[in-house]
Amino acid sequence: MSNELVIDVTPNEIVIALLSNKQLIELSREKNNLQFAVGDIYLGKVKKIMPGLNAAFIDVGYEKDAFLHYLDLGHQFRSLSKFLQQALAKNGRNLSISKMKLEPDIDKNGKMSETLKSGQHILVQVAKEPISTKGPRLCSEISIAGRNLVLMPFSDKVSISQKISSTEEKLRLKQLLQSIKPKNYGVIVRTVAEGKRVAELDKELRSLVEKWEESFEHIRDLNPPKLVLGEMDRTSAILRDILNSSFENIYINDANAAKDITNYITSIAPEKSKIVKYITGDVPIFDQLGIDKQIKSSFGKTVSFKNGAYLIIEHTEAFHVVDVNSGNRSKAGNDQESSALEVNLAAAGEIARQLRLRDMGGIIVVDFIDMHSAENRQKVFDKMKEVMGLDRTKHNILPLSKFGLMQITRQRVRPEMNVEIQETCPTCLGSGKITPSVLLTDQIEQNLKRVVAQQSDRKLTLKAHPFVAAYINKGIWKTLRREWQSELGIKLSVREIPSYDMLEYKFFDKNNQEIELI
CATH class of the missing domain: 3.30.420.60 (eRF1 domain 2)
Known part of the structure; x- marks a missing residue:
């Protein structure tokens, strides 16, 4: 691969x-x-406590207050809060978590109203970006990600990625990190750290600790809400x-x-x-x-994937629906069951790609082609788990029901990627009325004269849809491009841009900067 x-x-x-x-x-x-990307750390201010939700709304500078649930405070919230108060008092100078005595963990069944109060300054991290009408989702269990390690202030735990299969390597990494990490810092060892030497890991660990401590050096000068440490x-x-x-x-x-x-x-x-x-x-x-x-063939309601088979992808307020269709494909000698299995296995790969490509989150219901064999349904389930194994986003897959339905949950931390692939009608430009297409070249020529009149630069480029560009360049000696060059005393290049609408065109100068018509 x-x-x-x-x-x-x-x-x-x-x-x-x-x-x-x-x-x-x-x-x-x-x-x-x-702004407000996943991983960003903010100094916020508590706006409102919601006892019924056991949560609080925090002002981090977004147009809507961000949401923080009690369970997202983190076990060591008291230690984080104490450190923040010390940093605000001393402006972060000579402060080190390693020298602190950590406070007891908060009660996991506690109440937000007993932990926070309105107007309080609080350190929070964006866990989910603003989506639709909702503000950011926050947490106070701070983590700082590096390539090989994730630093967890106010913790002493060393965790190893489950994707590292070797027991010996897990033990080596755990012992190594326990011997080099500073006191009161926890570490998550990422998969790519497998086989890495102690010098490389120690260098990255020191860099992450330094990055965390430097962010507090001038925190007293920050008036919340304010970004303290931005994700890259x-x-x-x-x-x-x-x-x-x-x-x-x-x-x-x-x-x-x-x-x-x-x-x-x-x-x-x-x-x-x-x-x-x-x-x-x-x-x-x-x-x-x-x-x-590829973008224009992969987005939209209908997506083809193999031998005429296709997916129909619909979105509702509650969940996403994917319908698998065999289309008009047929193979001689194949019975319905084996044909359905073949299409479903191919569909699993395309569905996994679509989930990553569109960054679809929440609940996804997939309607596979009906299969009577429990063994075949298991094959499709196993295939889906295999292809989804490449997805870095947290997800969970349930086996197919007897009706051929599969439920998938996928963590949603950013707005779904949506690309509008339908183009404005090239003849009416969305108005429902058209001017004669035979006048297009006259329109281009008139606008070209306007460009020449307002530009001292005599070297210009016209970018247009390939069909229009081909018409302007049609011929060997007597072409529209040569006629315009001769008449206006310029050097004109015509470039084909496949992504343009049919009748879309733009003019550019010699530095490839678009020329706006005045």
């Missing part, structure tokens, strides 16, 4: 596509001014979590970002530093590498 990452950097956002064996399996968009950007977080030997290429269209990512990879995996490829050109990077076509 080979993995590739394609990163499209635009002025407003960064779009990240993860490919496995050239197939798109994850897509995420990160606004350049993204989504691109670096993805690299931190999934970068391994299977990664072959990382393509990116921004020189500065390419340099930053190269430096980051060099720090965590020096042997992989040469996989970053800076992509240039007038054509968008997603069009160059065929990502845009």
Whole structure:
């Protein structure tokens, strides 16, 4: 299995596509001014206690107050609260958790009204990003993630990833971390730490502790609500979590970002530093590498996956529904049961991909094609568990019912990825009325003259849908492009952009900056 990452950097956002064996399996968009991301640590203020919910609403600066349940306070909330008060009093100088005497754990059956009070300052971490009309979901059991380790302040426990199968390796890592970790810090050892040497783990552990302690140095100057410690950007977080030997290429269209990512990879995996490829050109990077076509074929209500079979994906307020259909496929010699099994097994792989790609969370109900054999239903269940094993998001899968229904729960921490694949009508532009299409080239020519009049630059580029671009370039000597060049005294390039609507076109200068028509 080979993995590739394609990163499209635009002025407003960064779009990240993860490919496995050239197939798109994850897509995420990160606004350049993204706030309240999972992992961000805030100094907040308690706004309201809700005894009936045993919870509180916390002001962290979002337009809606964030939600904090009593069970998400964490066992060592008293110690965290004590440390925060000391940091606010001393401005974080010379404060160390290792020198503290930890407070007793809070009562797991306690009440929020007895633990917090309105107006109190509190340290919280975003556990779930704002979704729809809801504000962020918070917790006060702070964790700081690194590549190999996750640091847990106010704990002494060392936990090892269950995905490390070797008992000897688990024991080695546990003994190693117990010998090097500072007092009053807990550690979760991640899967990628398997086989790592003590020097590398010790260096990362010290870095995480330093990162935590430095965030409190000037905390007294912060007026809540305020960000105390931000999670790294989504691109670096993805690299931190999934970068391994299977990664072959990382393509990116921004020189500065390419340099930053190269430096980051060099720090965590020096042997992989040469996989970053800076992509240039007038054509968008997603069009160059065929990502845009995969996006448009993978999103939407109907998704085809094998030999005419397809999925129908619907969304309701309560859950998501996936219906598996065999389409018009048929194979001579195959009975209905074996054919249904074949389609269902193929559907399992596509469903797992769709859940990751769209980042669907909550309850998902899958209606597989009916199978009478309990053995075949078990095969589909086993296949689904296998393909979902690659999903980093927490999930739970129940066996198929006798009606062919499977229930899946998948943790939802971010808004679902939704890509609108339906395009505006290329002839009426959504108005329901059209102008004669034969006038399109006249319209382009008129706007080109306006661009020439307002620009001193004589080297221009016209980007249009491939059909329109082909018409403008049609011919050998007598083409519309050459006529316009000769008449206006300019050098004009015409570029095909497959992701444009049929009649969409834009003008660009020699620096590839779009020219707005005045």
